[in-house]
Amino acid sequence: MTSTPDDDISAQGAPPISRLMRAMQRRWRQSTGLPADEDLAASVPPPVENRCHPRIPIKATLVRVTDGCLCATAEIDNISPVGICLRNLPEPLYRDAESLTVFSSDNPGLPVLHIKPRWERTDWKGKIIGATIVNVSESWQLFFIHAAGRIGA
Template sequence: MTATPKPHPSQPPASQPLSRRLWRVVRRFWSVSAGLLLAPTAQPHAHRADTFPSGADKRRHPRIPLKNTTVHVTDGCLFATARIGNISPAGLCLCDLPEQLYHSANRLTVYSSDNPGLPVLQIRPCWQHTGWGGKTIGAVILNATDAWRLFFVHAAGQVEA
């Protein structure tokens, strides 16, 4: 009787979809390489946590800061340009938005004409903070596709380099 070798428990079976395997690799990568950097005591903005609503710190995923990444945002009526502050596999933070945008919108569209790697995103705002520089919102991505996950992995690789 010949025994077939069983895959190691830490390796996902090859029958899983590519997106699930990619997500598993990203989670493993972050748990190993960035665990200490993203710990609550090592967050660079931890001293400012009280200036944002309590929803801003309910983080399940690591955040990747982005520099000089602007996007266009629309709620279906108004159009604005915003800066992406940080991203995660399931959400993003948009900064420098005009106060008029998103008073009661439960869905916004985010896209970039400058960065072809950034897919068109449908987002739902979770929290907002209005300051002197404009409005900052945290949002969950409603259509997180493989293209978004690839953009996230690429951005994470740029931070590590």
């Protein structure tokens, strides 16, 4: 078997152990007939948008979020007619919570929302959650329309 310059574990650039591991992975893939990393990356389809409703990004809108025990400040990332995405939440909030309450004392146009978390992700700034709004009201619809109008302007 001939080696290529990529297979040479003495090639410059990465630490020796990293180069050795990459070479071992390539050899293992070749021996099992699995596609190479480059082929694997090319075969992965782009992510499909599963959202049913348009999202409106919201800039610098802080809200309070409570699960009944803890209360924290979060930032609205985006909204839809039936959902909301909150970011910068502390990790302990929403551990298996069935519902959360979102409210704002600074923005009178934002109604009190009861939300049902659907997903969560943690990054270096805190937790991000996506939720369905349980109590979609006329005031929420007006808030959404107003926010969408600011984006279009």
